[in-house]
Amino acid sequence: KNQVEQSPQSLIILEGKNCTLQCNYTVSPFSNLRWYKQDTGRGPVSLTIMTFSENTKSNGRYTATLDADTKQSSLHITASQLSDSASYICVVSDRGSTLGRLYFGRGTQLTVWP
């Protein structure tokens, strides 16, 4: 069964600190993995996308890694800001369908305190 599991479920950190969010998946065949940021009451916004051959991708203070062998990904946030408070969702796409079916994790709810 294709699944995406994220940990931790929630995380509280102080402003300025770094943190790392985890994503494990069983989706096969694998096409790509995306990290989305979803602010409360808003739709998800794409942060990074990685294909099978990529093992790291950065977007400002966000750095995503991918280990396609162990089917694990992480999202590292550097020097956190209050505006980083949001849910971070790992999304994996399978290969071989015209729809490019997406499998969503439940997200990690990050709260950054001043």
Place this chain on the structure above:
Amino acid sequence: EADIYQTPRYLVIGTGKKITLECSQTMGHDKMYWYQQDPGMELHLIHYSYGVNSTEKGDLSSESTVSRIRTEHFPLTLESARPSHTSQYLCASSEGSGEETQYFGPGTRLLVL
């Protein structure tokens, strides 16, 4: 910032009422999607469309219906709302090239009393 819009943003309605959630995008995307998301849970695909006059049911069974008469417009309708329909509904679109990123609207939070 994605040019995809949803109205209303919030809706409180009584059981049995008919409702239509609007979604429009100005990016000329062929593919559009409707997702349902409960608090703390993953998004579930309920409908999608490859283009005009194309609609398909998603993974999660839903009593809602959709239509795609114009490329930019993908409304979702509930003929008779029930409390079990209370949820957040997210609309998304993508270019349709195969490996594309989906762009999401802000969502509609629906509460059925």
